[in-house]
Amino acid sequence: MKAAFIRYLPLVLLGLLWEIAPRVGLVSTLALPPLSDVLKAWLRLLEGGDLWSNAAASLYRAGAGLLLSIVIGGALGIVMAWWRPVHVVMSPLVELLYPMPKSALIPVTALWLGFGDGSKILLIFLGCMLPVTLGAYNGARGSDQALVWSARSMGASRLRTLWDVVVPSALPELLNGARTALALSFVLLVSSELIVSRKGFGYLIGFLGEGGVYDAMFAVVLTVAFLGFVADRIYQRLMKRVLQWQE
């Protein structure tokens, strides 16, 4: 208990500084509304329901896009490692597109699917796929050849071997790639919503900022940041649980 207090004391100190600095006039309350005002604005947003509806829109987009990217991206990576022709065709594309700053896709998906959910889901799917693909590919390629051979020699079909040997051995790196994808999905979600959207967290932040309601804007920004942090922690827990069979 005491150790935890000492560990998190810097955060408490920063929170206090945030409360006091604008109150005593060190910084303008416009530039930095006191923490207590931000919390009050947050409660107002919760009661008014604005936060809930926009949160639902954002989480739906991020969840759908991320799920697609993990399933399709992971499958692509494993197939690339398992079947040579796919590797020959796909690996230069992956190589070429992987370093592309993914935010450049925002205007393209908006052009294709407009300002709604579809364009965000497509953006997150395309933007988050390659880290998963690369992880799955590296993991599957690194699967123990001796295991594959013995499974085959004991009469497992190719498909059976793929499912029972290659997929599990690709899983740790695939899940690592998916963690990168999770972080990336928040970035793409919020930035695309800031730029082209009519609902969602990013839209709400931009809307409140333009209206000059800065305490509420800070409240939404903190909510998004906190959600990103929590999502990563939950994901790490899940990953540990899924990979329990590993030594």
Next chain:
Amino acid sequence: MSRGASNGASAVRALLGALGLGMAGWISILVLVAAWEGVARSGLVTPFMLPAPSVVLDRVWTDAASGDLLNNLGLTLYRALTGFAIAAAGGIALGVLIARNRAVRWFFDPLISIGFPMPKIAFLPIVVLWFGFHDVSKITMVVFDAIFPVVTATIAGTQAIERELLWSARNLGANERQLLREIVLPAALPQILTGLQVALPIALIVCIVAEMTMGGVGLGGAMITAARFADSPGVFAGITEIAVAGYCIVKGMERLRRRLLVWHQEALAPPTV
């Protein structure tokens, strides 16, 4: 004659290899571009949804000839790389301090462990509120986002140094500064470079998002303007330019890593980014 041809072929192969992709890679990309051209011309999709690559390349060429490309590219790279350089210098310094000083570690450890997984891009409107619409806010945003991987990688690298190495250097009379320059930084370099390789694409992503939200000159701003005017060749020219720039920068960083780490056994290991 045949010898000249084979020489020519091997020269071409060497050139293509130098660009980072094998022969098969280029063939697969050429096939893809040809398919794109075919689909775009067949009328299956409207030119608005998918302009043909020839149209897009023509647009890139026009941009380049008018000087717009150089302007936009220059500004975007200036913002992204300045931010990246500040994040690198600051991140390495902070990381070494955190790893080697208890008080600094006590203060920054919770901030880093909470800040690292946060989507920092959400703070963009706040940064705009504080620093306005100019380069300062874009560069600040890049620094804020890119510094975390550098700090964590530097901490990990510095803490992994063998104690015996530090002790013997001290025994031989090295002072704190020599210790840092001769032992700590070189020993932590592989990990630090990995952190920088994670931070570099982040810097580009964030810079382009910042340009898109704020508009104006820059590759991101040009692209969002094109999208607002439903100028789809402009949008696709933008994504081509950004993809090529990103590819060159990331590959350049890989080269730099290999050059800096020739002395290190890890030089042979594939980069993770």
